Amino acid sequence: KGYPNHSRTMNFDLKWNIGWSNDARNSLRTPYAERFQHWKQKILDVSNCARWSNDKMICTLSHDDTNDGPFISKNILLNCVSHARNDMNKFADLRNLFTWQICIPSHAHMIHIEKKAIH
Secondary structure: OOOOOOOOOOOOOOEEHHHHHHHHHHHHOOOHHHHHHHHHHHHHHHHHHHHHOOOOOEEOOHHHHHHOOOOOOOOOOOHHEEEEEEEHHHHHHHHHHHHHHHHOOOOOOEEEOOOOHHH
8 A cells, every 4th residue: 555665754855946937937028128137036036045945946947838738828938038039049048047047056957848849
């Protein structure tokens, strides 16, 4: 029945930083001229709070952020940079986001994509 060698819990101690994912998408939606204000308030301050807290946070981007599925969503990362002038600027902006995600203080980083997007 279940996991006989485990007492009560499975002892997962990592938490998904869903707020970071939401703030990252909002930062991408913000035009370049206004982005520095958003970046300081949302991304840096929240990241520093998570860094010094006792919670072990994972900065994650889910399949909802990367896959359009049967409909076009406003939350898809590529659609968040609609203010960019061309595709080259859109993809450059996304590369910057992924670089920041890797460098941000966190206990782990994760990007998960649906199986059909990999094929």
